[in-house]
Amino acid sequence: MSLAAEPISPLLRTASRSVQRVVSELRRGDLVMLQGGDGRALLVRAAEMADAPALALVRQAAAQGGGGEPALVVTDKRAIAAGLLTQAVEPAQADPMGAGTVVIAPAPGPSNKGTSGQGLTPDLVRLLADPTRPGHATLDITPIVRPFPSAEGEALLLVKLARLLPAVVVAEVPAARAAEVAARNDLLTVRGADVQAYQAAGESTLRQVVEASVPLLDAEDTRLIAFRAPDGGVEHLAILIGNPDPAQPVLARLHSECFTGDLLGSLRCDCGAQLRGAIREIAAQGSGVVLYLAQEGRNIGLMNKLRAYRLQDAGVDTVDANLMVGFEADERTYLPAATMLKALGFHAVRLMTNNPDKLSQLARWGVQVVDRVPHIFPANGHNIAYLRTKAEKAGHLL
Numbered sequence: 001m002s003l004a005a006e007p008i009s010p011l012l013r014t015a016s017r018s019v020q021r022v023v024s025e026l027r028r029g030d031l032v033m034l035q036g037g038d039g040r041a042l043l044v045r046a047a048e049m050a051d052a053p054a055l056a057l058v059r060q061a062a063a064q065g066g067g068g069e070p071a072l073v074v075t076d077k078r079a080i081a082a083g084l085l086t087q088a089v090e091p092a093q094a095d096p097m098g099a100g101t102v103v104i105a106p107a108p109g110p111s112n113k114g115t116s117g118q119g120l121t122p123d124l125v126r127l128l129a130d131p132t133r134p135g136h137a138t139l140d141i142t143p144i145v146r147p148f149p150s151a152e153g154e155a156l157l158l159v160k161l162a163r164l165l166p167a168v169v170v171a172e173v174p175a176a177r178a179a180e181v182a183a184r185n186d187l188l189t190v191r192g193a194d195v196q197a198y199q200a201a202g203e204s205t206l207r208q209v210v211e212a213s214v215p216l217l218d219a220e221d222t223r224l225i226a227f228r229a230p231d232g233g234v235e236h237l238a239i240l241i242g243n244p245d246p247a248q249p250v251l252a253r254l255h256s257e258c259f260t261g262d263l264l265g266s267l268r269c270d271c272g273a274q275l276r277g278a279i280r281e282i283a284a285q286g287s288g289v290v291l292y293l294a295q296e297g298r299n300i301g302l303m304n305k306l307r308a309y310r311l312q313d314a315g316v317d318t319v320d321a322n323l324m325v326g327f328e329a330d331e332r333t334y335l336p337a338a339t340m341l342k343a344l345g346f347h348a349v350r351l352m353t354n355n356p357d358k359l360s361q362l363a364r365w366g367v368q369v370v371d372r373v374p375h376i377f378p379a380n381g382h383n384i385a386y387l388r389t390k391a392e393k394a395g396h397l398l
């Protein structure tokens with residue numbers, strides 16, 4: 001059951017290298033240069049770290065290159081939650097995950113109610129980008145909707161990959177002067193085309209790194225097989241119980257990471273019970289596999305999931321909370337899961353799930369789902385609304 005390294009194209013290798021580097025800069029709060037697929041150049045900084053000195057640096061770098069004033073870019077879902085847009089951007093104009101891109105550009109001057117006449121300020125960025133900040137925006141600013149692909153949309157994809165709030169501060173500079181501004185300010189540059197290529201193919205190549213025996217309380221005959229993307233990105237685990245016969249449909253569970261539920265035993269969700277329940281059930285049936293996918297919080301990351309929890313504490317449901325933070329209701333793809341299953345030699349599964357999206361995506365990525373095994377556990381006093389919302393809004397088969 002060993003896996004030869006999947007080939008990765010030189011083009012994707014170059015794309016992932018520059019995307020990963022820039023993601024790391026953004027996570028550190030640094031400024032980067034984006035040469036958009038639409039031919040425009042943007043200075044980009046994560047909105048989450050846009051304090052006063054950071055904004056001043058954006059202004060200064062933009063001014064050096066004859067560029068414009070900073071603007072804030074958010075998703076259409078976030079713009080709606082902030083009261084700046086009334087309806088979502090049409091699917092044809094949205095990025096591949098469904099998010100539309102909205103630019104809020106307060107020009108300096110007295111005419112913009114709510115902006116203090118100073119253009120984009122740290123307070124305004126926080127108010128519009130971070131839903132956990134109290135306060136409401138009443139601005140006389142018409143948001144600009146940018147159809148994807150646009151440089152702004154690519155900038156949003158970058159901060160999503162960085163697992164930060166999906167919002168960026170940008171300033172456009174003339175494309176002809178982008179290289180000069182980047183060099184003068186020691187900025188990493190990324191091409192929008194690379195961001196898109198990475199987004200489309202980033203998780204289709206996974207490598208098996210190491211395999212070790214890890215006897216579990218409920219399944220002693222268990223091996224962990226660790227997979228890593230060749231770009232050094234996130235690591236996923238296969239929890240292989242017994243010796244499943246690849247010639248037969250294997251009993252399988254795709255489990256998205258949930259730090260709070262899996263590790264801490266949080267009662268807000270059903271993840272802990274589902275994970276341990278799957279291991280028990282597979283062991284009882286003799287063999288099977290749990291794929292432990294690094295997709296915390298339906299792939300918005302732990303920090304953003306905790307933000308969504310704060311909104312849920314104020315009465316918002318789990319789907320709307322994701323939208324208010326600026327994400328889609330569910331940001332997961334099961335391409336890594338399909339890649340791992342095939343690498344392990346499994347081409348047909350009996351899938352333990354209540355989530356129809358897992359069934360259809362696995363089929364789409366070339367794994368045959370011969371049967372669905374319901375995977376339901378009793379609700380507790382804390383997760384009943386969460387489970388109801390999954391059934392009513394996310395189509396879960398409960």
Ligand SMILES: Nc1nc2c(ncn2[C@@H]2O[C@H](COP(=O)(O)OP(=O)(O)OP(=O)(O)O)[C@@H](O)[C@H]2O)c(=O)[nH]1
Nearest residue numbers: 254255256257258269295296297298318353354355
């Ligand atoms: N964003 C967000 N994520 C949550 C919330 N509650 C749980 N999660 C995440 O949701 C995911 C649940 O994963 P799974 O149990 O694999 O998937 P599922 O969609 O419930 O489908 P099945 O359990 O297979 O029926 C985990 O990544 C959790 O961290 C929430 O309120 N908000």
Ligand SMILES: [Zn+2]
Nearest residue numbers: 258261269271
């Ligand atoms: Zn959970």
